[in-house]
Amino acid sequence: MVEPVFSDPDGTREQILAATYRVLCDQGYANLTISAIGEEFEKSPSLVYQHYDSKDDLVLECLEFLLDHFEGKLKHDGIDDPSDQLEEVLDWWFTPAVDDKRMAFVSAMFELRIQAIHDPAFQEHFTRSDRLFGESIATGIRAGIDAGDFPECDPDAVAETIQSTIIGAGLRRSSTDSDEWLGQVHDELEKYLQIRVCAERDGDFEE
């Protein structure tokens, strides 16, 4: 979902950001140092020091780069099959057995999100990140309504709920040694989408 962004980094800046990304995935945020990124950027470690004052500057620029890429991809690719797209997102987050690299990436993203509690620059990033991720889910639901796959509902409210559940499940997975509930939540989200849609169509909702 994110990995291919840095498969062929273009230019020095992107190569530095790619090195940051690799160190982040390997070592997490707590243990990340600017010198470790310098070592990972084999071409010229000193360049990293010249361009970035702190590891937070570097990490934030890396996050923004990933998010810009995600935003560009969203705009460019559009949505072919809304149900499939939503299912893919859920599958990505709820696959029971994932490799260490993906777990490390997801965990590092949570470590970075926590910085937002005390750091306004990170807060701004994750506000934008949640907005874009929410919009991408809502756009999928909206396209599904237009295509006749889904009946009318409030795409934004459903998207915010799915996003919250995904983030909560991801954090629980990163912070506990239990994941046997993961399939249950995945199933429930699928059912929620089905029955929400059914109930809305049948006028079952009481506000």
Next chain:
Amino acid sequence: MVEPVFSDPDGTREQILAATYRVLCDQGYANLTISAIGEEFEKSPSLVYQHYDSKDDLVLECLEFLLDHFEGKLKHDGIDDPSDQLEEVLDWWFTPAVDDKRMAFVSAMFELRIQAIHDPAFQEHFTRSDRLFGESIATGIRAGIDAGDFPECDPDAVAETIQSTIIGAGLRRSSTDSDEWLGQVHDELEKYLQIRVCAERDGDFEE
């Protein structure tokens, strides 16, 4: 929900844990030091140093104490009105305007949860915490079924989903400057509980 635990701490150990809790809420985890806790524990700062080697030992004992209290309360109080109890939990997490103290407490809990990514002792705590919190929600749903308030469903799966959504919404709230989606997610969870239950009763689910 948690605040009254330390309103009248009993004995030196509880008083130290109460001081830890206050510092945690005031300053968060990242800036917490054992000397700040010593100062907060006015009776005898040196006692804190004598009993605890590191701030993590102290913080973890504080978390365990809070969780033991929660577990004891669950066992002792039982559940009078399952729907009310569930609604109270949702109201606590989704109230739009909360005071700074509660926000600080919730944010500090997320900072501590993130320690679990690299620290097995914290991981063990949050595994137990999620299990107990999940069981308390499932027990409420189960009691509701027994009392005829709710029709048959899978209480554990629903509880895991609600717990994931609550945790995700809480983290998003702590890490972004946007919360206008909070009411949407609250409404959706209420609807999910209603329609899930309706659909299950009507045999609408396709597995």
